[in-house]
Amino acid sequence: MRGMTETLSIGERVAWYRRRRGMSQEVLAGLVGRTADWLGKVENGRIYLDRLSVIKSLADALDVQLGDLLAEPALLDWAQDVKGRTVSALREALMDYRQLTPLLSGDANGFRPDLEVLKQEVGEAWTAFQDGRFARAAHVVPSVLSLAQAATRSYSGDEQLQAYVLLAMAYQSAAQVLTKIGETELAWIAADRGLTAAQVSGDPIVxxxxxxxxxxxxxxxxxxxAAKQLTADAAGYLQPHVAKASPEFLSIYGTLFLAGSVAAARSDDRATTRTFLAEAEESARRLGEDANHMWTAFGPTNVAIHRVATAMELGDVQLALDQGPQxxxxxxxxxxRVRHALEVARAYAARNHTDEALSLILDAEKLAPEQVRYHYISRQLVTSWVRRQHGKPSLALSDLAQRIHVIESR
Structure with missing residues (x-):
């Protein structure tokens, strides 16, 4: 189903899966604690689903994955600076059996990658991700992974540990971009292998x-x-290093709580959301400024971005509107920047301020067209606006819908 239903709204996908399950609206609505009238409005587009906790409850009741209802695009478009394979090459790199054990690696002629050059290439992959150039990141990472694997096998001692740090960060960059484009299974493989490499390095920051x-x-x-619990468990593991934390450690520690705050909000756990945000805010206070240590973009501003995002996940639209636009x-x-703009656009849309929301998405698209193309917020907002048009959509909306492939090109 995924990849073939990019032009459907979430509500239409709910209806499709419900019919496949042979369920009535009354039965599905009852499973999620709602009325059949509410579900009918969801399926025909009169109610827009903008909280992942609600979408997840529907996915669970239908026995499908969350991504099946969000329907992330299955095809990563080639960008101007990418003239070939992207996700397919990254998939091959993650599934290369030779990476499973040094017994099968077959490194020839004692090849030893330069660690400084490798560090620069890992940085290039992360920079592409932070620039919203996901195709570029996916294109770069496979060769970086191969070099980092070779480095872990060709060095020893402290240099080998440094190679494992670079391998872990290369895997993490792969996991980050794969998560963004909806390749969740591949992202899990990358994150799992990255954590294994990080543990070998012994570096608590990594x-x-x-x-x-x-x-x-x-x-x-x-x-x-599970994400909420992992945050608590990981924080407990890292706690002994907090008292004398470096800026890099504070950034990693604070960013962990930011991710956990989103998990808590999507679990409708307001108390834990507040606790995690407070922990992140304390790390940001100690850091004292916005920075990008370990590619975290961590600091007071990122904490504020997550306050807006968690407010929307909890349904506190007015709080998001009070804080987000300013x-x-x-x-x-x-x-x-683009992720925050999409969140504020979602808040405007929830108040039927469509012009302001559309303007934000168009501005965000200028900064990072790939990110807008792949994010479920922009895709579902645009889909819902097109569906609700009584006449022909405006030229700006119609063109945007075609660029992000939620309606067919003319």
Whole structure:
């Protein structure tokens, strides 16, 4: 189903799966604690589903994955700076049997990658991700993974540990971009292998960074309670290092709580959401500024971005509107700026301020067209607006819908 229903709304996908299950509206509505009237309005587009906790409850009742209802695009478009394979190459790299054990690696001629060059290439992959250039990141990561694997086998001692750090961060960059484009199973493989490499390195900062990546994978699979629990468990593991924390550690520690706050909000756990945000805010206070240590984009502004995002997940639309539009994200990496813009657009849409919401999405598209193309918020908002038009959609809306492939090109 996924990949073939990009032009359907979430409500239409709910109806499709419900009919496949042979369920009536009354039965499905009862399973999620709602009325048949409510479900009927969801399926015909009169109610827009904008809370993942509600969408997840429908997915569970239908026995499908969260992504099946969100219907992330199955095809990653080629960008101007990518002239070939993207996700397919990354899939092959993650499923290369030679990476499972050094017994099968077959490294020839004692090849030893330069660790400084490798560090730069890992940084390039992360920079592409933070710029919202997901195709570029997916294109770069396979070769970086191959080099990092070779480095772990060709060095020893401290240099080998450094190679494992780079391998872990390369896997994490793969997991991050795969999560963004809906390849959740591949993202889990990358995060799992990244955490294994991080543990070999013995570096608590890198281990904490990969904990965050695993949390994101759990979130993308709709496992909100597990992601929330992982945050608490990981924080307990990292706690002994907090007192004398470096800026890098504070950034990793704080960002872990930000991911956990989203998990808590999607679990409708307000108390834990507040607790996790407070922990992140304390780390940001100690850090003292917005920074990008370990590619976290962590600081007071990112905490504020997550306050808006969690407010929307909890249904506190007015709180999001009170705080979101005024927040200056201009110094944040593009991925963070665009993610916040989409959240504010969602808040405007919830108040039927369609013009303001559409304007935000169009501005975000100029910054990161790929990110807008793949994010469920922009896709579902545009789909719902097109569906609700009584006449022909405006040229701006129609063109946007075609660019992000929620209606067929003319």
């Amino acid at each position: 281990i904490g960074s990969l904990f965050r990546s695993v949390t994101h994978c759990l979130l993308s699979n709709g496992r909100f309670d 927040l200056d994200t201009s110094q944040m990496p593009t991925e963070r």
